[in-house]
Amino acid sequence: MIYDEFVTQIEGHGRIHFEIVNDKVVEVRLEIHEGSRFFESFLRGRRADEVPQMVSRICGVCPVPHNHCAVQALEDAMGIEVSEQTRMLRRLTLSAEMIHDHALHLYILASPDYLGVNGITDLYSKFPDLVKRCIKMRSVGNRAIEIVGGRAVHPINSIPGGFAKLPTRADMRRIVKDFKSIMNDCIETFNTFANLKYPEFERATEYLAIDDGKHFPVYAGRLVSNRGLNADVRAYRNYIKEVFKPYSNSKFCVIDGHGFHVGAIARINLFKDRLNPIAKDLLESSQVKFPSDNPFHNNLAQALEMVHYAEEVIRIAEELAVKLKDEERPKQTKDGTGVGVVEAPRGVLIHEYTVDKNGIIRGANLIIPTGMNTTNIEEDLYALLSMNIDKPKEELKKLAEQLFRAYDPCLSCSTH
Amino acid sequence: MKPRIAIFDLTDCEGCEVQILNSKFIDKILENVEFLNFRLGQKINRWEGFDVAFIEGVALTSHELELLKKIREHSKFVVALGSCACFGGIAAINNFMDLEEAKKYVYGENADKIESLYVKPISEIIKVDFMIRGCPIVPEDFERVVSDILAGRIPREHTRPVCMDCKSRGNPCQLLKGNVCLGPVSYGGCNAPCPSAGMPCDGCRGPLEMPEMIAELELLKKVAQQDDIIRLFRRYAPMVTPFKEVAGGKL
Numbered sequence: 194m195i196y197d198e199f200v201t202q203i204e205g206h207g208r209i210h211f212e213i214v215n216d217k218v219v220e221v222r223l224e225i226h227e228g229s230r231f232f233e234s235f236l237r238g239r240r241a242d243e244v245p246q247m248v249s250r251i252c253g254v255c256p257v258p259h260n261h262c263a264v265q266a267l268e269d270a271m272g273i274e275v276s277e278q279t280r281m282l283r284r285l286t287l288s289a290e291m292i293h294d295h296a297l298h299l300y301i302l303a304s305p306d307y308l309g310v311n312g313i314t315d316l317y318s319k320f321p322d323l324v325k326r327c328i329k330m331r332s333v334g335n336r337a338i339e340i341v342g343g344r345a346v347h348p349i350n351s352i353p354g355g356f357a358k359l360p361t362r363a364d365m366r367r368i369v370k371d372f373k374s375i376m377n378d379c380i381e382t383f384n385t386f387a388n389l390k391y392p393e394f395e396r397a398t399e400y401l402a403i404d405d406g407k408h409f410p411v412y413a414g415r416l417v418s419n420r421g422l423n424a425d426v427r428a429y430r431n432y433i434k435e436v437f438k439p440y441s442n443s444k445f446c447v448i449d450g451h452g453f454h455v456g457a458i459a460r461i462n463l464f465k466d467r468l469n470p471i472a473k474d475l476l477e478s479s480q481v482k483f484p485s486d487n488p489f490h491n492n493l494a495q496a497l498e499m500v501h502y503a504e505e506v507i508r509i510a511e512e513l514a515v516k517l518k519d520e521e522r523p524k525q526t527k528d529g530t531g532v533g534v535v536e537a538p539r540g541v542l543i544h545e546y547t548v549d550k551n552g553i554i555r556g557a558n559l560i561i562p563t564g565m566n567t568t569n570i571e572e573d574l575y576a577l578l579s580m581n582i583d584k585p586k587e588e589l590k591k592l593a594e595q596l597f598r599a600y601d602p603c604l605s606c607s608t609h
Numbered sequence: 610m611k612p613r614i615a616i617f618d619l620t621d622c623e624g625c626e627v628q629i630l631n632s633k634f635i636d637k638i639l640e641n642v643e644f645l646n647f648r649l650g651q652k653i654n655r656w657e658g659f660d661v662a663f664i665e666g667v668a669l670t671s672h673e674l675e676l677l678k679k680i681r682e683h684s685k686f687v688v689a690l691g692s693c694a695c696f697g698g699i700a701a702i703n704n705f706m707d708l709e710e711a712k713k714y715v716y717g718e719n720a721d722k723i724e725s726l727y728v729k730p731i732s733e734i735i736k737v738d739f740m741i742r743g744c745p746i747v748p749e750d751f752e753r754v755v756s757d758i759l760a761g762r763i764p765r766e767h768t769r770p771v772c773m774d775c776k777s778r779g780n781p782c783q784l785l786k787g788n789v790c791l792g793p794v795s796y797g798g799c800n801a802p803c804p805s806a807g808m809p810c811d812g813c814r815g816p817l818e819m820p821e822m823i824a825e826l827e828l829l830k831k832v833a834q835q836d837d838i839i840r841l842f843r844r845y846a847p848m849v850t851p852f853k854e855v856a857g858g859k860l
Contacts, residue, residue: 226670228725253625
């Protein structure tokens with residue numbers, strides 16, 4: 194195992210191992226070598242108030258979903274009913290996270306595959322406008338999280354019951370102004386990624402996202418799929434099974450023994466009818482077609498989502514600019530086990546905690562989007578490599594890594 | 610000749626690298642340095658003489674230990690990036706717990722297939738020339754170190770407690786409110802985001818050089834139970850004296 198074998202331009206350490214014998218793919222292994230930090234274990238004995246900040250440290254790219262999933266699960270366990278205002282603020286920060294996170298992935302990590310450049314420095318010298326656009330969108334997304342959550346990487350003040358310190362109406366006006374200033378950049382992002390040439394590949398699979406009955410997936414809801422799954426998230430263990438494979442520190446998830454896909458492509462495939470108006474019009478007036486069974490189109494789905502979530506932030510912030518008010522944080526009313534679910538940029542994220550009557554954590558289980566995608570990635574890789582078996586090995590390696598990257602995997606998350 | 614930089618990550622959350630990308634001057638950084646090795650940011654990475662190597666995260670596997678030594682051999686100047694590399698970070702909480710039980714809790718019957726070493730600051734494994742503290746780092750610290758390097762200066766630390774940052778932002782004192790706050794004994798320069806967001810400081814930037822620990826612990830004992838105090842020191846900088854001793858139960 195040497196560092197140089199790890200796939201570049203993804204979050205965390207993993208590599209793809211495949212073997213071809215007599216023009217047949219005989220083995221594909223997604224090896225995830227990021228160390229395990231045993232978050233689920235060391236959270237036991239902590240106070241519920243400490244958990245949301247600590248679990249954000251699972252991932253510095255997507256800390257907000259971990260925080261928000263944790264507060265939701267803890268509130269479920271402790272019998273805390275939060276206000277609609279709190280839920281709106283959480284939808285706002287999750288949506289803002291999508292902006293900075295998708296921009297990071299699309300421009301810095303994924304676009305070099307399509308533009309034929311080495312990486313960020315190269316991209317900046319050849320396509321400075323793209324990098325500047327990315328920086329601008331990311332700083333706006335980050336600033337909104339900072340305004341509401343206290344800090345962009347590892348938000349501070351979001352705790353069970355709500356926020357330790359609330360933003361002001363003026364803050365909301367600032368966020369509206371900020372996001373209006375990048376709306377065009379988000380639209381241009383979609384246009385840029387709609388005009389790229391994606392590898393031709395299709396494989397039908399199960400797409401999973403969350404449904405709160407009203408919004409495009411972002412915060413809380415039931416587990417739903419294109420193959421008829423519709424379940425309360427508290428029953429997730431009945432559907433999503435985790436399998437251990439000896440070559441990976443990350444567990445592999447399956448539904449009924451097969452892989453499934455979570456993330457931007459799953460959300461768009463299932464809920465494109467709930468997109469905000471500008472995103473919806475963009476999709477309808479373009480050549481792009483969803484639902485799509487091409488996993489490379491996950492990048493395209495992310496670009497479309499940037500428009501939708503920017504609209505979402507504006508919509509929520511405009512409403513709160515008028516009616517945001519100070520609130521008391523509700524307190525613990527019971528003990529027991531609770532489950533939370535949010536859409537992280539990379540897909541469905543589930544946290545489950547058992548809390549005792551003193552507010553101390555007694556058990557924890559976390560299921561991470563990249564962990565959910567691992568089986569599907571292996572199945573996709575097998576099909577993709579089989580289809581291109583006549584190409585030289587070096588080219589296959591490149592294609593395999595490009596597919597892995599299209600999923601926007603997060604390996605620090607998946608091993609946690 | 611631009612300075613030749615490498616950015617490596619071990620086991621971590623990569624949040625400190627994200628903070629580098631969040632820098633207001635990221636475009637200037639891209640223009641003025643050459644990244645020889647930066648796995649998160651580029652495809653072709655080389656092992657040549659690095660003027661500066663930034664290392665984020667902790668070594669949890671034997672392969673990561675080897676990697677640390679290899680980076681040291683290739684670098685003139687090594688910078689520990691973030692509190693995991695500087696002080697063991699959040700993964701070091703396992704040092705104070707039963708590791709075998711932790712593995713079993715997470716991996717069940719497959720626990721013995723998971724390698725996980727005792728977590729040390731990387732300065733206990735290789736020579737480290739400079740630290741950029743924090744969970745996560747603040748981009749300003751990275752900018753300062755890079756501009757020092759560009760100007761041919763050796764970077765230096767500016768020691769002051771978090772309380773200085775906190776007071777300059779006009780926050781009410783968390784300790785006076787009766788909360789367990791590590792501001793007085795913790796290394797400032799972060800602009801005090803936690804107390805400014807209504808939460809106490811949890812000491813993520815590690816201890817000051819000569820912290821008033823006895824007075825701090827006396828204050829904390831008035832407002833919190835012993836277990837709570839111990840857990841507070843077992844968060845983001847648990848493997849550095851004198852935080853380490855409290856995290857280990859010496860109050």
